[in-house]
Amino acid sequence: MKLLFALVLGSLAVPLSAQGDAPPAPYAYRQLEDPAQEAAAQELMETLRCLKCQSQSIADSDASMAGDMRHQVRIRIAAGEEPEEVRAWLMQRYGDYVSYAPVVSRSTWPLFALPAVFLLLVAGVLWRRFGKNS
Structure with missing residues (x-):
């Protein structure tokens, strides 16, 4: 009975430990090739709040959530979206709190x-x- 209990607990712990091992999103730490697009993305990232850290912008945070948000900003800017469109999308997704620019x-x-x-x-x-x- 103890062995069965230990196996059940062990199998539940595996998914929890795997969450921290996920690789970062491709554009979390890699800049865009176009300098103008990267500058627009960087400027926008300075005005977006990390939801995990809450006191840092996503440009400054090392949290995986901030990396995912940087990735989203960069791929949307690279796809031709305007920075304010990306901000609006993130605010719709995460709420007004994500933006340092009050609306x-x-x-x-x-x-x-x-x-x-x-x-x-x-x-x-x-x-x-x-x-x-x-």
Whole structure:
């Protein structure tokens, strides 16, 4: 019975250990041949957040997820897509969080509106406090 239990546990551990052994995507570390396309890809990669590291761009991260994202950016740029199209695709796939360049949308407009509302409230309070005394 112990042998059977050990075999079952061992067979479950094999897929978990194989996940880290996957080779990196071809364009994760290899640059594009066209310097203009590589420059566009590199500029875009600097503005995309690594979802695993969360504080690094995918250009700076060594995480395998960032390598896969660099690969996707490079093959899409090489296929003729514009950088903003690639950004939109990645944001659709991974959410707004992936981009360091904030976009006003239905879900993010309060983040842009609340500071302005707060400043107006502070200005109103200050005006009422100090404006009546003069």
